[in-house]
Amino acid sequence: MNNVDMSDWGLPSRINHPYDAPSAIELIQAVEECITEEIVPASDGATQWKLRIAANALKIAVREIEGRASHQDALQNILTDLGAVDMPDLSEKIKAGDYDDRFEMLQEKLLSIVAMKLEVANPRHFKQVQDP
Amino acid sequence: MNDNAVFGASWLELQLEEIFGATEVSNLIQLSGGANRETWSFEAITKEKPRSLIMQIDRGGMDRLHGTCERESRILQIAKLNGVPVPTVIASGFAENAGNRSFSITEKMQGETIARKILRDAQWQNARKNLIHDMAKALAAIHKIDKSHFEGIELSDIRDPLSSLESIYEALDDPHPTFDYAFRWLRANQPEISESTFVHGDFRLGNLLIDTSGLNAVLDWEIAQFGDPIQDLGWMCVRAWRFGSGERVAGVGTYDELIENYSQESGRDVTKTTLLWWEIFGTLRWGVICLQMGGDFRKGRTNSLEIAAIGRRVAENEYDLLQSIGEITG
Numbered sequence: 204m205n206n207v208d209m210s211d212w213g214l215p216s217r218i219n220h221p222y223d224a225p226s227a228i229e230l231i232q233a234v235e236e237c238i239t240e241e242i243v244p245a246s247d248g249a250t251q252w253k254l255r256i257a258a259n260a261l262k263i264a265v266r267e268i269e270g271r272a273s274h275q276d277a278l279q280n281i282l283t284d285l286g287a288v289d290m291p292d293l294s295e296k297i298k299a300g301d302y303d304d305r306f307e308m309l310q311e312k313l314l315s316i317v318a319m320k321l322e323v324a325n326p327r328h329f330k331q332v333q334d335p
Numbered sequence: 336m337n338d339n340a341v342f343g344a345s346w347l348e349l350q351l352e353e354i355f356g357a358t359e360v361s362n363l364i365q366l367s368g369g370a371n372r373e374t375w376s377f378e379a380i381t382k383e384k385p386r387s388l389i390m391q392i393d394r395g396g397m398d399r400l401h402g403t404c405e406r407e408s409r410i411l412q413i414a415k416l417n418g419v420p421v422p423t424v425i426a427s428g429f430a431e432n433a434g435n436r437s438f439s440i441t442e443k444m445q446g447e448t449i450a451r452k453i454l455r456d457a458q459w460q461n462a463r464k465n466l467i468h469d470m471a472k473a474l475a476a477i478h479k480i481d482k483s484h485f486e487g488i489e490l491s492d493i494r495d496p497l498s499s500l501e502s503i504y505e506a507l508d509d510p511h512p513t514f515d516y517a518f519r520w521l522r523a524n525q526p527e528i529s530e531s532t533f534v535h536g537d538f539r540l541g542n543l544l545i546d547t548s549g550l551n552a553v554l555d556w557e558i559a560q561f562g563d564p565i566q567d568l569g570w571m572c573v574r575a576w577r578f579g580s581g582e583r584v585a586g587v588g589t590y591d592e593l594i595e596n597y598s599q600e601s602g603r604d605v606t607k608t609t610l611l612w613w614e615i616f617g618t619l620r621w622g623v624i625c626l627q628m629g630g631d632f633r634k635g636r637t638n639s640l641e642i643a644a645i646g647r648r649v650a651e652n653e654y655d656l657l658q659s660i661g662e663i664t665g
Binding site: 317318 | 366512515516519640641644653660661
């Protein structure tokens, strides 16, 4: 068994890690798949509807854990570009009219921030028109 | 179904006895939909005939929602008398055995409310064709109801909708720069508000009962109020209420079709610029509501998973606001 190369599994190593596998993300994914593939088909009505919301919430949680580090850095860079320390500060500056002469630039930066949120919350929403 | 539940069959039988005499309730089923209330359908066997009924009750534990079902039943009765297609109210009141949550019992009408089915399934094809006309006609009837009919019902009269929405947003104390950006744009481009009529406040697919020929009933009057009538038109154009369809108005039609039909039915002149302003206002309003619901969950006012999930829909509205304002200014 010593010859088995764990990296082939495409999963992050848990060697020298305080916890055993599966990882937090893997556990959440397993629950989501169990709900979607096994429990949803066996239920109906209000229960099925709630289960779909539950499965979707778990998908959001996984995307948040995966995206957090890079999004946090990106957000800080955008705020720096806009001369704001944090989101409440940016709100105050917008309200004070600080960007009124650069409204298009503001819009572009806000879109970058919102795009990160949407990538986690609901990436399907980017499509202007969804197929029926 | 547990017969001993607070709103189980025997509780319903008790409520209906005064109206129909001895009544036997069966088939009590909870329906999906509605973040603010529970909706149940059931059959009632009375001396006269069997009836299919709907019971709605305020969601527990949310003070903000207290009394909404009872209040709505009074509004339904007024709407019915004024030619708006709505279900007939059978009974309403407050459930003393369950934190005094208010409830209403109405006749169950035929049709579908689930937007995605109405927009996609072949059986609603004919309904889709008639929907813009039917919705415009119902809205004109709603906006025509004399305000004096609502005496005794607490309805807010919103003369400055933007400031009113802004104060709701500010009270949440949860800054969202894109919302501030949208408020600033809306303020700079606000059309003149000249009129205050009765408005439905949440007129869109999901809250409309559709049968195979078109609109059968207008439901969910919980946020009816007085205000500019065009807000009801703009609200159903909000992207969230297109449910994935490419058609701009309620997922079924064009701005021009809506303007033409509504102008004909109501006698009001509506410009596309005004309609789009109200659509963007509506998008911001739905965004603020999503933010509020997310806050309700975080502050422990509800443990509803559905409400928690709606908190994450804030980003969709921010994106739509940036897209819509970008389209107009760019």
